[in-house]
Amino acid sequence: MRFIGAPLPETIAGERFRDVLRMMYASPLAWLLLAVDENDSGETIGLCGVPHFDARAPRLEIGIVLSGSARGKGYSAQVLRGLSARLFALLPVDTLYLNYDPRNVPLDRAAASAGYSKAVEIAEARSRHFCRTAQRFLLSCGANVH
């Protein structure tokens, strides 16, 4: 698991996994998770989707994870193109975005190949992405602390 970070503590990982499962089966759908299959072999080589899915949102985050053996073959760009095309075709979304470790050069190239461009400065991205729930919480805190 390169570029993602250190393993989460087991209890937190378990809680997050259960949260994702719950959102995947929620109605309306709250987490879109799709398998990525290799055309030739039919083998499942990864996952892609939309965390915190909202069918009415004008802006959606997308994500992709490929198995180690599937990397370096240009699949990421194909997946990003295919997923983006379908989301733009099916939903009223205006902007798709992808957050990633800037050291992940292959994904950086794949995103560019799929038409994505760097949208924000690193510092801004950091504050936007960092523990999104924490960010909302802290901003709210700053605005409401008495």
Place this chain on the structure above:
Amino acid sequence: MSTVVRFLEKMGKNAELRQATRPALHSALGAQGVEAEFQWAILRGDVEGLARRIGAPTIACAELSLAEYCPYGVRRSLSTAAV
């Protein structure tokens, strides 16, 4: 570390706690066993300081807008969507 991460996640899901007064927040932080240095950063709303202490990674963000994807303003149908 895991305590503060868990606390922030809990706060993110709980609007009531997000709107809490400083004393109530302080009390909640203490009740959850959040370490003092993280409590201080949270109470000050110091996002950068908290990120630094937690060791949150730097993140890049790339975007694709509909206007860039489909410059003529017409959403592609599934039958013509590139794969």
